Amino acid sequence: MRRLLPKKTYIRNFLIIGILFTIIILLFSYLLRQQYANQAYDDVNHLMEIKTTSVSQSFEYQLDHLRAYALTIYQDPEIFNWLMSEDGDPLVMSSALKSVSKFMSLQSFIDSTYLVNMKLEKVIHSRDGIHTFTDFMDQDMLDQLQHHPPSTLRFFNHTNKTGSYLALIAPAYYSKVASQGYIVILLDKSLLEKYLLQNLNDSTTSIMVLDGDQNVILGGSDDLDVKQLITQNAQVNDNNRYLIHSHAFNIEDWKLYSTVKVKDISKNIDKIMFRMYGMCFFLLLILSALTYWNSRRQFMPISQLAGQIRKTVATGAANAEQSSNSEFAIIKTGVDHMVKTMEEMNSMIRNHQEVVKNEVLRQWLLQGTYNNAIQELGNGNVSQLLAGNIRLAVIRINRFQSFSERYAYASRKLLLYAMGNIAGETLGNQGFVTENVDLGSDHLVILIGGGTADQNPAPALEEARLAIDKWLHIQVTAAVSHQTAIDENMRSLYDRVCDLTLLRFFETEEKVYVEGDLGDYLPERQWDLDESRIQKLIQAVRKSQKEQVREQLDLIFGQLQSLPYSECQFQLKLLFFYIVKAFNKVMGEQEQGGVDLLLQKFDTLMDVRDWLDNQFMRLIDNVAQSHTASNRKEELAAEIFDYVKRHLHDPMLTLESIADYLVLSVSYVRLVFKETYLITLSGFIHQERLEQAKQLLVSTDWPVLDIAERSGFQSKTTFFTSFKKYTGLTPNQFREQNSNTGTDF
Secondary structure: OHHHOOOOHHHHHHHHHHHHHHHHHHHHHHHHHHHHHHHHHHHHHHHHHHHHHHHHHHHHHHHHHHHHHHHHHHHOHHHHHHHHOOOOOHHHHHHHHHHHHHHHHHOOOEEEEEEEEOOOOEEEEOOOEEEEOOOOOOHHHHHHHHHOOOOOOOEEEEEEOOEEEEEEEEOOHHHOOOOOEEEEEEEEHHHHHHHHOOOOOOOOEEEEEEOOOOOEEEEOOOOOOHHHHHHOOOEOOOOOEEEEEEEEOOOOOOEEEEEEEHHHHHHHHHHHHHHHHHHHHHHHHHHHHHHHHHHHHHHHHHHHHHHHHHHOHHHHOOOHHHHOOOHHHHHHHHHHHHHHHHHHHHHHHHOOHHHHHHHHHHHHHHHOOOOHHHHHHHOOOOOOHHHOOEEEEEEEEOOHHHHHHHOOHHHHHHHHHHHHHHHHHHHHHOOEEEEEEEOOOOEEEEEEEEOOOOOOOHHHHHHHHHHHHHHHOOOEEEEEOOOEOOOOOHHHHHHHHHHHHHHHHHOOOOOEEEHHHHHHHOOOOOOOOOHHHHHHHHHHHHOOOHHHHHHHHHHHHHHHOOOOHHHHHHHHHHHHHHHHHHOHHHHHHHOOOOHHHHHOOOOOHHHHHHHHHHHHHHHHHHHHHHHHHOOOHHHHHHHHHHHHHHOOOOOOOOHHHHHHHHOOOHHHHHHHHHHHHOOOHHHHHHHHHHHHHHHHHHHOOOOHHHHHHHOOOOOHHHHHHHHHHHHOOOHHHHHHHHHHHOOOO
8 A cells, every 4th residue: 555655745745635635525515414404404394383383373263253254144134034034025035145245245265155044945145146945056065954954163175066165054053043044155265275374285385274084175286195194104205205294273173284395305405515515626626736735845845854864863773664765754763863862861961960959959948848858968969068057148130120131041041150150169268168059030049058167158258249240240139147957947048038138228338138137127116007008019010000009009108197207217118128029120220329318319208109109100111011022932931931940849839920030910921931832831830740740759759748749739638639630540549550560751
């Protein structure tokens, strides 16, 4: 079979796609025809059901009207006198004939009327005049009146020399009216069929009325075997199928049937489908032409690519597929060889001690707990660092927004690496042992160990800060903690030192901040302002809600107006600290010698409020402008990707924290990531945490609870529920199953 296919890839691709298009279009046309036919039958069936009910009700109503009309004729004084006459008075007879003629002119369905006087044995015919019983032409009717008078006021089928009619005799026996005369009304069947049954008696549709013995009263056609049609329930034979609906009358023992010949409906459907087949064939020709053009344009370079791979990449990976001389087989072999090589390189990188060390230290900072992995690391290449108490230092880049706009993401990573080298060399010259941890943000974390018990690393950090400014032209702020035991909560310590770097906003001189400075600048005093309003203000700025920002500012400063001057100034400092902490990457642009000098520029409290309002509005506008003017979405998405990878262990990682780091709105961050990687950012974080948990379950013997914590899950319940939904197995079941199969992650 493979030998029959052309060797050229684009021709083979064209033939395969052409055959596929043909099969799909034929199958689609067939299914469409079936759907269309079923819908057409259902619609016709529904319409016939409605029509049957409507016609039967209209017809029955007209019959009731004709019964009432017959009784009206009978009760006419002149006609009633004639019917009860015993002497055959000519004047009475003449008056009765005139009256019946008048009634005849008022009802178009009545063909003729008989006024029968049984005692005089005479009949007044509305058309022929007066007859005796002997010379009256409708002897069958006289015989029925003499021997079988009607017991009920019902219509019946009657045939005489002039044709077939629908007859009615009044009065009926059950009326208990003593009468020696009758009125016989003969109705024109053709008019009833035309106007009441709405029946054109064509070959497609037919409406007919049958009595209890399945005899035709009205309607029908000569070529339709009615009894056989009704008996076999809508199917006479394989070639003639009918849709049948019926409706029973209330008084007469009749039923109204409506029939539609399905074969005629199918003819109309087939005509439409033949046109559709023609359009599908025309579409197939267009698609074939486009497929050939696109296949030739897209796949001709494959032959050249296969030739290059044969000469270079795949020379050392020859296999049975190459012997078939298939271009795709050659390319597959080359790609498999390259993927295998990349996987080997990736495995080597992941197993490298430096990468493992950085990953464990990053996890230690973000989760804060001292665990077995860190203890094993302490027995290795960072044993000097973890031999005793350590200090934690943070070097934060000032004016990070300008820094981000000036350098691309890859360049920023290199600069942070250079900053770490400078700081490490400077501290090393003073006898300290250091390890740098890059968390992918606006700062660098340095773990400091070694040195003497009373040796302070702050001077060395000041020297490093100046060296960074000199060699890299980057202004930074440094802060360092006291000596801390390695089993203390590193996350709490890390957060405190990060807050220390924000004190630069309160100070005019450059220095390395220590933990004692936080109490000097912000002593523990009562926080008079409503902290929830501060958080609402910050959230309103992040969501770009300008009216909410102004509303919260008015509430906060309204509360400040009620405080004494000294207390108001202190509360303003606390307010500025919270704002700078939330927006330090952009508020740093406004640093002009500390908060005290800044507050001296304002004459009134409302001036401070207006200044903050202006800063927030500018910040919101800048974020909006960055959304519309951004032309580096792929780079931004890669930065988000890397940030998530570095903070995957952090249970506090949220979309808001990522957006805050990038100084963008949450919605825009989500949009950029989804457009680039075709997955939601929250879904990606969740997926990566579960994939890391899967890897740890198979590659380590750590307890499940530790693995959940190291994968960034805040609770065991959340981890178990998410893992079961993701893999279909519990963590223990997954570990046991993959340990038995030897799966390599």
